Amino acid sequence: MPVTPEQIAVALSAGIFCFLVLFLAAYRPVIFLGFFFILFTLVWRTASMAFIDLTGPVWSSQTLRYIGPGLATPLYVLAYCATLVPFLIVLRPSAIRTWPDGIDRRQAPQGMLTLSSLTVVLSMLFLAYLFLDMLRHGSIPLFAHIERYTYTAERAGAAHRWLATYGNFLAFWWGLMFAAERLRNDRLDLRYLGLLATLLGYMFLAGNRFSAFYSLSSFFVIPLSAVFVQQAVGRSGAPFHWVVRMFGRREIATFGAGALLVVLLAAGAIFINLVSVRGYEGEQVLSQFWERVLVQPSELGWISYERVFLHNQWQPDPVYDFLFQSPLDPNRNTSPQYLMLQTIGEPRTSEHLRAGVQLAGGFPEIFFELFGPIYAWPFLLGSGCIAALLTALIVKGTIQGRYASAFLALYVLFGFDVMYIGGMLNFVIAQSYWIKIAALAIALLLERSLAGSGLPLLPWSIAPIPRPCWLVAASRSIRLRFQPQARQ
Template sequence: MALLAGVSILLFIAWLGLFRPTIFVCLAFLLFTFAWRTVSSLYIDLAGPVFSSQLQMFVGPGVMTVFQSTAYFLTLLPFLWVFNAQALHDWARTAPTPELTASRAQLTLSDATFYASVLFLILLFGALIHGGVIPLFAKIERWTFNEQANILHRFVIERGDMICFWWGTMFAAERLRRQRYDYRFLCLLAALIFYMFLAGGRFSPFYRYCAFFVIPFSAVLLVQARDLGAGSLFSLMPRIADRRMVLAGTGVMAATVAMIVFALYWNLTKVRGFEGEAARGAFVERALVQPSEIGWASYQRVLVNGVWDARHAFDALFERPIVAGRNTTPQFLMSATIGEPRTTEHITGGFQFAGGFPEIFFELLGPYLSWFFLLGAAWIAALISAIMVRSIVAERYLTAVLSFYVLYGFYVMYIGGMLNFGATPTYWIKIAALLAAIVLEERWQKLGRPILPWVLAERTRLFRRSAVSN
């Protein structure tokens, strides 16, 4: 049963990629994680018992994949309803009429973004070199460097996902407005990925930054599929791909994969000191056991043995967490699995286990009520995603950015099980700002005064003003 459930969700993800590419690209960040954790849970269920060095216990076999895959199906199904063919066609009709020729006399939003980003990256690399410590060469862990890094590095760690999403939005906007690919933003993405490689990144920042950069391209796909119904990948490829795009995309992907492989090898063998069979075993455990090990323990506890305490879970998540202001779900799951004082030692030391979704819903709501909340959360995420994609198509960039900010809380929930993001006042401020932007930006756009206009100024006018002032 575990094998059937796991293969089913993997085939469903593949079907989305082939026949619902807009949804697939919009959910690129989540789908990769869902697929990875499904493979991990299959490994534990079918190959178990396997030893977990982090839990210091054997995990598997079991039926974790069945519950996990069902939760993933419930998460993805609302997107099929919200992103239906008729809705995509209606959104595509709001796309701007492409300009046949790009005017070099205009300073556009993408130009300003590029210039500011180049300046930021120069300062970022300069600060890294000036600091005298490059983690890759110094053979130190990234979290050790993060604690001592400069303000620019901390800004990338905290806001790098948003930066890449904005670059991707500008990349998509250029395609929608000018029917061309602006390869400057691919270069910016490649530069940031290389910086994270030097800063000791192994995998997470690479796939996160690439995924968030790609997400806005779902707007391009739905516009290109305007006359094709839902638009399969096969029918869209001739419309979206040219030789330069294929070469550029393949180059970035190949370079990223090469850096990931080298970073993982370097971290295991040079930083952590594993050799030979020990290095291979550590890699297998990191890739196939750790993503789902704590989830397996939770499923055994709640869904197999029927042991759960909603009041204790709520208290640990929202009222008395080990470390407030961070994702409290791993804290609770670790405490319930490995106990104390190990949990507090790990958390206060900046280390936490992977996983958290959907097992935290079962820990908090039990084996029955949790399914309804999973479906409800998925509907909300699908609707916010629709606002984000539709805003990119309609050139409402402020709404798109704020939609992403609100949606980011759901991303963290689906990746790490975080639920306490909704209990922070700042999150509700983001929601209020999004609602205000939805109303104001659409109204001002109809009046011909967009909040974030595409054309910021005429270069000739800027030059003339400068000449007069001198």
């Protein structure tokens, strides 16, 4: 069967975008790690969209129709590139060249409790409580064959529900402390890798599939982009030189083993869910796996492309009204709701939402649905600029020891992360989001004013570590015993 020009365009555009991401991984580690959570998703959706364009028509069991072939991939790749262009400008090597000069290398005095050690202690207590609480409720989802959202909604305790909401921020804080230990003390703090591995093990037992392992690991590595700023401005032309220059063989092996563990856990969790929880057998397991990997991530996006670009069916006023004023469920992401309503209609959309099921997709198709095929592009570029600037704040905050602003910048960036993952736009009208922006602005002002006096807003040294009286007396006795000998 001859290859058509359309197929060449699809394959070429997908290949160019994957090469761009590979270039970032090889030569721009600050961008690659700082935006990895989104880059991975964009590459996955590009592969999925290209599969639909090249092999269509393919059956979509969730929308109950055939989709593809077409030219959606080149269009969406342009949208992804518009998102990445601001990162290439804001975080270019010449712009971050002076950042390593501001690394906060002040170490805590001997006998002081550090922010990092306090984090480890509290985190260990929290993880211990998580496991005990799971046992207390009497059912481990992995062995009881319970879906993760069913366990969270009906059986899990308060600690698990908190983790389901704020787990990404916890993983980011661990990564922030991990990076701080590297920058301040030039050491690989294995305690945080142990905490992350323990948390991933818990998520495995709690019935999670791929998304939890991917998101927690991605948020953990975001602050590590600050560690590689020095290598990002180096002169070496070798690909991945930043890895070799920063880590030794043992450290590279440690990170490699950790990445392999995440992959194995995610693969095992997906297989167990398909076979034990959902009851698929034989060839159904493989077919369901490939549909989830290659069709479901982009099915809504491809149908939206067909509606807007092929049939010119877009009406900004009804879309705006649904997204921001009268959605089916105002407490959730309204973009997939709209796309689902246009694709599978009622009552299936409401039934899905009541069951806690939401189809994948939303970005960049919701921009085209709302602003049209032409006016969407400035908004795509503008959102990328904001995301790039917030990522720069995270990197600089980590380098300078300004941990409050780094964390709050991530808190604000998270709204854009959800937008890139699921097309969410209604986060901008939430009052709580503007409170987060105000908190970030206050933290930036306070940290800048305190920096002149050499004081941090969030100190690295917390308090002296209390020691038992017998230990103090023993150390004093030993010191007095050896003092005369030292004088002689």
